[in-house]
Amino acid sequence: MSPYDLLPRFKAQYDANNQEFSISGVVRPQAIDELGPSIALLRDAIGRVRGVLYVNVRRLTQMNNAAFHTFSRIIIDACRARPDLKFVVITSSVVGWTSRKFGRLSGIEPNITVEEYDTEFYPGQGFLEEGGFVPILRTQTKMTWRHERTILPRHGMRPGIVMADVCCGIGDFAVLAQKEFQPSRIVALDHSRSSLNYARRVMREFDIRGIEYTYGDASEMLLDQAQFDLVTCRHSLQIFNRPELILKELYRICKPGGRVYITNEKNSHCLGEPRAESIRWT
Ligand SMILES: C[S@@+](CC[C@H](N)C(=O)[O-])C[C@H]1O[C@@H](n2cnc3c(N)ncnc32)[C@H](O)[C@@H]1O
Missing domain, CATH: 3.30.750.24 (STAS domain)
Structure with a gap:
């Protein structure tokens, strides 16, 4: 024992x-x-x-x-x-x-x-589940990655770190991070099973290793505290009614001295109201 x-x-x-x-x-x-x-x-x-x-x-x-x-x-x-x-x-x-x-x-x-409690979680979930979101997320990541690849090393992204990407969507960011920076481990969590299935297929097809795609709820993660050097959450806070719950979780799983990296959107037409208030807040 x-x-x-x-x-x-x-x-x-x-x-x-x-x-x-x-x-x-x-x-x-x-x-x-x-x-x-x-x-x-x-x-x-x-x-x-x-x-x-x-x-x-x-x-x-x-x-x-x-x-x-x-x-x-x-x-x-x-x-x-x-x-x-x-x-x-x-x-x-x-x-x-x-x-x-x-x-x-x-x-x-x-x-x-x-x-x-998490059935019919947020508006637009059906759209995500049907895969309609794939081209939108992919284009968005293409546009932002050219900036992020220079910004992230200033905030602790480097080979060998342990990172989490919360609300990872179809996994494009995790894949780019893995290819460019080789963290030793990436936990990529999302609440859309179809996005995760898509992400896992990409990982298999392109023979990418080191990403653990995990089904979970960002507001109540089953991950232990203080275990990641870098915690990222991109383009997602705006869809939550209570973004402060997610922020609390992102901080909880981050190691002391680690970094939490967040990007956000000013509007969220496809995921719509009533998140408008939280978009202003975030
Ligand atoms: C706008 S997408 C952003 C995806 C990805 N971060 C990107 O930048 O491409 C928002 C993501 O949050 C996920 N999501 C929504 N609520 C969630 C929750 N409670 N827990 C985990 N993921 C959630 C959705 O399934 C979706 O993949």
Whole structure:
């Protein structure tokens, strides 16, 4: 057993303002006793709230059956003891098993609803998913890269660094960065499966190595903190209602002393309203 195995690898929190119990990380207890404090927190939350209790499992990467049944039992029992109480379990498509597994609870108790929060995420998502965006993104990158290739080395881009490109789209920027600067590792994350599939095809066809394309949500990444020398996020902040959440995440995954590089657009016609306010903000 490594010392890492002894560290608590999950976190449970209760946010009274939002009436939200959240549990995240890897919940694989060897004995149910290890769940004691989080069970107490959930029970306490159930005892305090009226109306709806939100259960946020958006960053719950793993949970073994023993833990799943323990938490489910508490929620089901609470529904029976308190018919006035409703539970809304918030899952994410990024951790796909949560929607399937917690989804079954709504069939057992009508007062339990399960919502996958990132379906229909932002306007224009359909357009991206259908691949209509490829020529637009490609032209844009062609126009900006000639500037970026001289700007980026001033901000830490150099061979051997570890970098992340968040909202990477079809991956053109990651490919150019890999060819020109040879970082040792690039994690390129996006929430469009079709863009990532396209990016992976390009990587295979052109025999490019060292880019890890990852399906994820930029506002709640499953990446550990402080691990990248350079974190880039290009032409994307403008599409978010709450760009500050993305900024927080970009900083979180960046090493102390590393750089966060952002480019943005003044308008976003194809992704449209209501992001106009956030475009002004960013
Ligand atoms: C305008 S495109 C920019 C793509 C790329 N950075 C470029 O410069 O070509 C915005 C990208 O953000 C992605 N995106 C939108 N919401 C996201 C989220 N919550 N998490 C990760 N990616 C997201 C979209 O799928 C899309 O690929």
